[in-house]
Amino acid sequence: MKRYVGILSVLAFALVLMNYSFASADAAKGEAIFKDTKVGNCKTCHDTGDKKKVGPGLKGVTDRQPKEWIEKWLADPQGTWAANDEHAQDLKKRxxxxxxxxxxxxxxxxxxxxxxxxxxxxxxxxx
Ligand code: HEC
Known part of the structure; x- marks a missing residue:
């Protein structure tokens, strides 16, 4: 029994580690896309702090806009702009x-x- 508990806790620990490395790998991939001028090209128009460039600085953007909305926005900026929901309206005002x-x-x-x-x-x- 003791042995199983040992094995189980090693497994649980490995799962936590895997989860952690996946999560940080995603953000690292996202950063690469952010900088890649041929894919996202985000950095050309957006500061990662609060300075405005072509678009608003993106510091804290996941606090001011819901993630589901950002998802829509990144999939189709013009369509989301035209749909004009409350989050698009907030962006337009700013x-x-x-x-x-x-x-x-x-x-x-x-x-x-x-x-x-x-x-x-x-x-x-x-x-
Ligand atoms: C050609 C310039 C340009 C590029 C490239 C660009 N953006 Fe934008 N982005 C803007 C502008 C401008 C706005 C504000 C809407 C407007 O003024 O038309 C905006 C708005 C946003 C918003 C909403 C911010 C808020 O405060 O509500 C997010 C999030 C965003 N962009 C993320 C990104 C990401 C991520 C990428 C890369 C995949 C990207 N943008 C690429 C110009 C750009």
Missing amino acids: MNKVDKPNTAMKLPTKLAADQIADLIDFLGTLK
Whole structure:
């Protein structure tokens, strides 16, 4: 019995470690996409602190916008802008673009769901 408990706790510990390394790997992948001018190109338009560039500084963005909304936004910025829900309205107000029909956020490629998840993990580290 004692032996099983030992094995089980080693297994549990390994699971915790695996989980931890997956989580940080995602944020690292997200950071690479953020900087890659051919994929996300986010860094060209966004500061990771609070300085405004073309778009707002992204420090704390996962606190001011829900993750599900950021997911939609990254999958389809123009469609999300046009859908004009409360979170898009909040962004428009902050950018002084309440009446603008188009967003200035243009991505070099359409992002896949896993790339978006990695990016959101990375955005969550910008505190
Ligand atoms: C060509 C410039 C450009 C690129 C490239 C770009 N963005 Fe943006 N982003 C903007 C602009 C501009 C806005 C604000 C909407 C507007 O003014 O049209 C914005 C808004 C956002 C917002 C909402 C911020 C808030 O405060 O609500 C997030 C999140 C975001 N961008 C993330 C990203 C990520 C992640 C990438 C890379 C995959 C990216 N952006 C690439 C220009 C860009």
